[in-house]
Amino acid sequence: MKPVTRKVLLVDAHAFNRKLLRLILEGEGFKTLEASDRLEALRILERQPVDAILSDILLPQMDGYLLCDEVRRNKRLKQIPCIVYNSSCPSPADERLALDFRSDKSIQQPYPPHAIINALRAILAQNRPRHSQGPPASRKSAAVKDHTEILIAELEDRNRVLQLSEEECERTGHELLRQARELGRVKQRLREANEELEMRVLQRTTELEAVNKELESFSSSVSHDLRAPLRHLIGFAEMVEEDAPAGLDEKSRGHLATITASGKRMEHLIEDLLAFSRTAKADLRSTNVSLAELVRQARADLSAETEGRKIVWKIPPLPEVYADRSLLRQVVLNLVSNAVKYTRKRAPAEIEIDCAAETREMVFSIRDNGVGFDMKYADKLFGVFQRLHKADEFEGTGIGLANVQRIIHRHGGRTWAEGAVDRGATFYFSLPRAPTG
């Protein structure tokens, strides 16, 4: 027996919903008719009979229920099974209302498709007589009114929430997009800045190297060229003194001595400058160097200055450090020499040397009880030609500590100092620990 093709009337205000349901039902072998509202549905029903009605509850207003109700009251149509679904805002009350209006089945959602198919099949199989009687009309219209109001209010509420969250979504979306664009721009700027920075560093390094080279050649040529006239100045002044008849008066002798002394001072200045410029050029040849040995050598070199003075040396066993021996020798000699020089007025002078092994570096310190310095000048100590004392008080060229700093910097270390006026000074330098492995 050829199966009978069942005809279903789809009532839904939304063409999309109708199309979806049509595709589902046709896929299951049903024929479909479509109406977008109650009146259209009734017109279709007048023209041709259908086997079932599948309707959205929320056709404009409460049309789904009313359609049901009218179908039930129509003698010709009342046997047609009615299934209503709620595609918008399903609630438990819907089912009760649907039954009040004598629909055969209420489905919360028209999806998934098997719910509808199953409901349709079940109802068509029953083939039982339809409800001929519903609740009294007065109760029905009251219920309709109540539900209408509830549903509308709820709908409006949900709409508002929906609208708000839609707006919120839109705003968030815009904001996210804006932030993403901003992030992109920032990243680009960062990349550009980085590239520029690298370029600039390269450029500055090249410039610095050039300037350094120029300075070195300048200082060595100046040092070289200054020495000849200086030699003549001193030489001829001494020749005057040597050759002068015994009668050269005391005053003239004093003047000649000043010429010679100034010349010698300039000579030292030039010497130190030369050493300073050599420090920049010298290649580092780092090995393990005994600090104890360097300190011992420095004290020996300074024996002329320390002779006859009372100096209490506090020197614990000192470790080896990794450095260029001859450069580090200059550093130690310079610092020890300073300590000896600036404690000249102390009896006894105290000079304490130490070297602490820290995680990444060795920290050498030399403390004295000499004239010290004002901490506000601490940053000037290591500058070239910076002197905190008058030349007639403590001799010096103002290059020694600059040289110390340059040598330590070349080793990747740091220099610093602490002190107070008349309360002594402590000078420090650090050196990276020997590379392991």
Place this chain on the structure above:
Amino acid sequence: MPASKLILLAEDNPNDAELILYSLAGHPVSNQVVVAHNGAEALDYLFRQRAFKHRAEPDPALVLLDLNMPKVDGLEVLQKLKADEQLKTIPAVMMSSSRLEPDLARSYELGANAYVVKPVEFPRFVDTIKQIANFWAFINEPPPAAARMRTQPAERHYV
């Protein structure tokens, strides 16, 4: 005793020349110093050219060369001196105002026998010059004259 105690001093700076002569005053070699006032003159003297074509004195026992001289500098004189078969055994002492690494290296490369930095301090300057004179004139034995005077230098071309 070697025949020649002659010292050729090539020094362009009259002050330095005077300081050196002053330092040697009273020294036995003091009246045997010949001063060339620049590098070209030193070469003329050494190679018996131009003004010195007919010099009567024997070749010097020592050449003191100032490193920095205009036009022909000490290094160039040294190079020509040490490249000459007849003269290369004459000791050459380079003198400079400071110890510049490249000068030092170049001097020894070219065959300098010593390199001396002129001290700035006068007593040390005098002492240094006297020591140089003493060492090369008295302590050091110069090469035998026969070794380099085998042939009388005739026409030498030097540019």
